[in-house]
Amino acid sequence: MVKLTKVLEDVVFTSNTDSKGFDDIEIVDIAYSSLKCQEGYMFVALKGETVDGHKYVFDAYSRGARVFVLQDDIEMADDAIKIIVEDSRIALSKISANYFGNPSKSLKIIGVTGTKGKTTITNYISEVLNRAGINTGVVGTNGTFYNNISETTVNTTPESYELHRIFRKMLDSGVECVSMEVSSGGLQRHRVEHVDFDVAIFTNLSPDHIGPKEHPTFQNYLECKAKLFTLAKHGIINIDDEHAQEIIDIATCDIETFGIKKQADIRATNIEYSKNLDSLGVKFVCETKNTAGNYYICSPGMFSIYNALAVIAVCKYLGVKKEITREALTEAKVCGRVEVLSVLPYATIIIDYAHNGVSLENILKTLEHYDHKRLICLFGSVGGRTKIRRKELGDVASRECDLSILTSDNPDFEDPLEIIDDIAKSFDKAKSKYIVEPDRKKAVQLAVRMAREGDMIVLAGKGHETYQLIKGVKVPFSEREIVKEEARKILESRKDEIMIAN
Known part of the structure; x- marks a missing residue:
């Protein structure tokens, strides 16, 4: 249990109750589905695309919840503590981080965003870093994986509460680093608002997820992706993508680039294709400012090289030996990706x-x-x-x-x-x-x-x-x-x- 004062730390709110007494109230857990509420729970009413959580406030109350985070003030019983916020999704993000002790601050978090390549890159990063002795977990489309533990996820980027819960479990299990997919939907819905990102990676951008229930315009899609680079300390960007400069213009972190066609901090040259019975691969030379090295990956095509370059850039930034990166990439495979x-x-x-x-x-x-x-x-x-x-x-x-x-x-x-x-x-x-x-x-x-x-x-x-x-x-x-x-x-x-x- 966590004291309500601690859970609401740095959250801007108004309340129907004097906050001086919040230090005497303990929160058993947080729920954004009324069905999960029990006595001592805090219920957060989220406004979704089709469902408004405020409709389920009274169900949460009947199940034992007495502390409610609301975007809209509604009439409730006198013993209900109402925490009124401007945006309940942003509030859930901060409340969840506080409840679980802000675990992302104690982990190295690597976020990967873009239209394509997120799953491959996050899994490749995990394979290389684990081989280098850095205990690394993965969060993404395929689920959550760490220390031979796996958990399915509903979304590519889980809801903020689930995300911080997972970070807490990983940290308590000895995980040092997390390689995670950051979807445009996750950014749009503030799921990663209070994640302490060390590194952000941009793969590429093309029209996708544009529609009534997703992004209204391509520009909105782009801006959601770019938001990741305002949350991270270091950015790694595919400079060959036609939208790379727009991402860089929005970014507030320092930037490193990778590519094939344009000049970049990390660049692939001398590309060769190879084929055997169980894989289609590609060889290339990776050039940086002062070095050059041969690499092979058992996945085909130019997009696979871009994925590998992103991984190489991360490993270089984290100080992983080139030999370890090279050997791990040679064997790296991802289920269902080529x-x-x-x-x-x-x-x-x-x-x-x-x-x-x-x-x-x-x-x-x-x-x-x-x-x-x-x-x-x-x-x-x-x-x-x-x-x-x-x-x-x-x-x-x-x-x-x-x-x-x-x-x-x-x-x-x-x-x-x-x-x-x-x-x-x-x-x-x-x-x-x-x-x-x-x-x-x-x-x-x-x-x-x-x-x-x-x-x-x-x-x-x-x-x-x-x-x-x-x-x-x-x-x-x-x-x-x-x-x-x-x-x-x-x-x-x-x-x-x-x-x-x-």
Whole structure:
């Protein structure tokens, strides 16, 4: 339990109760869902896109809460302590940090933001730093990981209370550093307002998450991303991105740059592509002001080099030996990010999280550098999101692929066939062909069966996910296991055919 005075430290508020008595009140815990409230809890009423937490204040009261953080003053029972603030989300951020003892101040926090690359970079950073003897945890799209402990997260950047709770658990478990994804939504909703960032990384920026329930404009999206660089001590920025200077102009921290095309503090040159059975890789020389070194990563393409450069920049800033960074990057892999499944000896099957036009184009264009015959892409588009994304995905696939298999991808409450119809419009005047199979399991099985000698097949959109979101329910779905099982059947049948022929 924490005294109310301590929880409200540095929070600007008014109250219906004299604050002199707050030192005698102890807070058992904090909740922003009334269902979690118990006696002694503080309830924070958040205003969301579709739900207003103020509607649940009386439910929280009935469950035992007596301290309420409110954005709107409402009539309550006399024994209810009302803490009125200007923005309850910002208040939750500071209150949570205080409640858990401001753990981010005792950790090295590395935040990664941008449209693409966040998950890969945060996981690469963790792999390298752990190998260097710096106990590092990860927070992001794939969940929370530290000391062989994992926890699923609802959002890429968890709500501020969850975030500081996780930091506290990490710190108490001996974690020294946290590598975390910082989404534009997390910044927009003040989830990281009171996180003490040591380093901020900017990967790239392209139109995404623009819509009624996300960002109203691209400029708003950009400004939300840039906000991270007003919260950090040191910024590391991809100078090749067309929006890099806009981020730098907003930043209040010192800046270091990385890139390939432009002059940068850390730059990649002499790029070579390589391929083997279980990975598509790339070699490059990393140049800094005074040094140059050879690097290899078992992930393909230019975007993989940008990811590696960001990691190299962080490790350099933290004083990690170059040899350790180089060795760790050679072996670093991330589940569902350009993940090669070595299940068929005659074709390459790749699982990737690419779920918007830019990400899909990146991976498909990257594969042009590796020998193949047909390029086949299986993908869909998420229901309940902007239809622009569907057109962008369709435009890219119809232009870059020999064949596309259009299927479902977390359709939620939308009809998968209607989503597919939106995508299919891009193929009207394209030479590229497509097949429709709304059942994603059947579509994946079909893709594996269709594979011929030298083909490359990209299963895009699901990546690390192990579910399909259908009508509000997360239905278990492992694309990886479906591929392995179908490949096993194919190889078994071929073995039987050979035996019969002999």
